[in-house]
Amino acid sequence: MHRTEFDAIVVGSGPNGLAAGITLQKAGLSVLIAEAKQTIGGGMRTQELTLPGYKHDVCSAIHPLVLLSPFFKSIPLQAYGLELITPAFAAAHPFDNGHAAILNGSVRETAERMGKDKAAYLDFMEPLVRMLPGLIPDLLGPLAMPQKPLSMAKFGLKALPSSLNTSRLFKTAETKAIWSGMAAHAMQPLENLATSAFGIMLMAAAHLNSWPVPKGGSQSIANAMAAYFRFLGGRIETDFEVSSLDQLPSSKTVLLDVTPRQLLKITGEKLSPAYRKKLEKYRYGTGVFKIDWALDDAIPFTAAACKSAGTVHIGNTLEEIAAYERSVFRGRHMEKPFVLLAQQSIFDKSRAPEGKHTAWAYCHVPNGSQKDMTAEIESQVERFAPGFRELIKARHTMHSAQMEAYNANYIGGDINGGVQDIRQLYTRPVLSTSPYRTSAKGIYICSSSTPPGGGVHGMCGFHAAKQALKDVFKISNL
Incomplete structure (x- = not known):
């Protein structure tokens, strides 16, 4: 030096x-x-x-x-x-019936795909997306007197409730599920206060700028x-x-x-x-178990929309996701994890050799867990993409303790x-x-x-x- x-x-x-x-x-x-x-x-x-x-x-x-x-x-x-790349769809959420909910485009474009929940989603998200750019300096900073107190109060009324409580605004299982998948990024039980804030921020970010790669x-x-x-x-x-x-x-x-x-x-x-x-x-929170795959081809999701999404949330219904996140926070593993999956190589050809692909996924686990969740994660992907396992050329896994060994800031995989x-x-x-x-x-x-x-x-x-x-x-x- x-x-x-x-x-x-x-x-x-x-x-x-x-x-x-x-x-x-x-x-x-x-x-x-x-x-x-x-x-x-x-x-x-x-x-x-x-x-x-x-x-x-x-x-x-x-x-x-x-x-x-x-x-x-x-x-x-x-x-x-x-260089930032914008996926065709920011996120997709597949279901057992072969369909998928999609988060992409403006609030109105997304709402149009929500059927009975169109009006409820517009009423909930449109004001938030309008307000968010002006609130970002305060939301992404320390607790202080906000520059726009009235707008912040309106934001807080929607952000402070639990995501389970907010889900009651919607009628269909599809809208409830995609909402719960967004809120589950909070890495805590969905009945916790302020978990709605995580769902709001992620969905609003998608409406404003998509989720870039x-x-x-x-x-x-x-x-x-x-x-x-x-x-x-x-x-x-x-x-x-x-x-x-x-x-x-x-x-x-x-x-x-x-x-x-x-x-x-x-x-x-x-x-x-x-x-x-x-x-x-x-206090430190839940950890993660992560897998990276080298694949012979793109993941063969049954729902076509998932094949064009940068991120895919794999957890089926709100009930399944909520049960899993609650269990993990209490220190228990479950058979069907909520899986957060990214497939960057679909949009970025530099990620893999010609004609091949990569995929990235993780699930939440109890802090410090050393349990190998490979079988559980791959079973969840296979559930919505039959034939996925046959495409795996190689995999790399990291449990929570290995995540901490890799990056000392990830205490227990948090x-x-x-x-x-x-x-x-x-x-x-x-x-x-x-x-x-x-x-x-x-x-x-x-x-x-x-x-x-x-x-x-x-x-x-x-x-x-x-x-x-x-x-x-x-x-x-x-």
């Missing part, structure tokens, strides 16, 4: 670490990003996990929030190699962010695992893209006893950096007027364990960097 002193050091090069580094560097600081692995990206990495020529997203794959994020809107990633894999997002950061003058060091702040060069401030558990280890006794005690009470329920949605990692500050002067946390939580949006890093700029460098005009 050539420099012995920086204005700021960021530990971790996931979307939030890179966002923090870019924000600090844009403000004129000298910034180092320290990454433990050989490659940057955190949850945005793409590797040949199965066979040569088959590119698989190791963690995140579909990115509903990239085009909504104020941070991503503020940086020119397309000029640094990022980065060409070449999620690594493309990380690479573009890193290229822009370096263009600004920033420095990245890989193979630099930080287990103690004493390992770092001198700097005026440090931002850590880690969860509370690692923060406690890395900072040692620098944090106050009271703050440490609060961090020790931080890809959201902690439970995002009503108790911990805006009080992550602690209840504070500035959740990005720690009790130690100049030390900040910028991971998905801060508001607004999980997802590739960069806003946790952006807000943490803004706080550090204000506190340490007296810069607040961003």
